[in-house]
Amino acid sequence: MKETFRFGRIAGIPIGTHWSVLGMVLVVSGTLAWTTLPYLVPGRSAAEYWITGVLVAVVFVASLLVHELAHALTALRFRVPVQRITLWMLGGVSVLDGDPETPRGAFLIAAAGPAASLGLGGLGVGGGLLLRAREHSLLEMSVLWLAVMNLALCVFNLLPGVPLDGGRVLRALLWHRYGDPRKATAVAAVAGQAVGVLVALAGVAELITKDPGGLWLLAVGYVIVLAATAEGRQARHRPVSTSTD
Structure with a gap:
């Protein structure tokens, strides 16, 4: 997957996106604005739903980057060079330059991404519970939605x-x-x-x-x-x- 846009580097790793990631943002924000948020938090304006949906979609893309960074940083720990991280419509790709020297290294590099998503999901559940009120808010439901999506990402990737x-x-x-x-x-x-x-x-x-x-x-x-x-x-x-x- 070749990148379309380069955003910079994190820990020396080039970070970029393929143009199709815009499709992901549109699909996620549209689904949230048209169906999910109006069902979970009724009575808000269309503008509120759309602004929230776009912001949540962007945060979700950022969580995919965290997932890939977990792979990449663990790879660097085992002296495996990382060429780049590229995000695209169906997720992200960490391009590694070779294998670690041992199966243990390969195991930890592979497991790092789901572990990061699991951690984000757990934080989201905790954050959603802290934000819990008598009437559900857009912020609470957005945090819980992100938690569920990260937990689902962890399970699916395993x-x-x-x-x-x-x-x-x-x-x-x-x-x-x-x-x-x-x-x-x-x-x-x-x-x-x-x-x-x-x-x-x-x-x-x-x-x-x-x-x-x-x-x-x-x-x-x-x-x-x-x-x-x-x-x-x-x-x-x-x-x-x-x-x-």
Whole structure:
């Protein structure tokens, strides 16, 4: 995923976005302004819903950046260079220049992102409870919505198939078991293809029930299958390595 805009660096890591991230902001803010916020906090003006929706969408994109930074900073700790972080419509990508020396490093790098999302979700739940009042406010509901989304991001990313974080956790465990990162990648790639197909089928099921959210699941499933297939193909051409913890 090539970046369209470069915003600067954090800890020396180039941070950028693909133009499609604007689509994410529009979809999230529109959904919040048209349906979610009016249902949760009725009686406000359209302007209030839209301003809140846009602000929440921007904060959600920032939470995706935190997720990717957790991966990248952990990679730097294990002396794995980070080329860049790029945010796009379906999430974010941390481009690493190689593997850590051990499966333990690979495990911790993969787990860092979901751990960050889990932490943000927990903070959001706590913040929402602190803001709780007799009548729900836009701020309270926005914080709780962000909490739920970050917790969902954590759970979804732990599905056991590359390129998802859960697939990279699986790869690290298989690397530790087999002593061969190439074989571990090949197995995790097959798992990723299976996960992608299941996500796409869930999207089809939603479309059958006339839920437009199925289109998003179809797109995500398609991307997962493509990425998993590409990683499996690359694994077959890598030199054999036997580094273990």
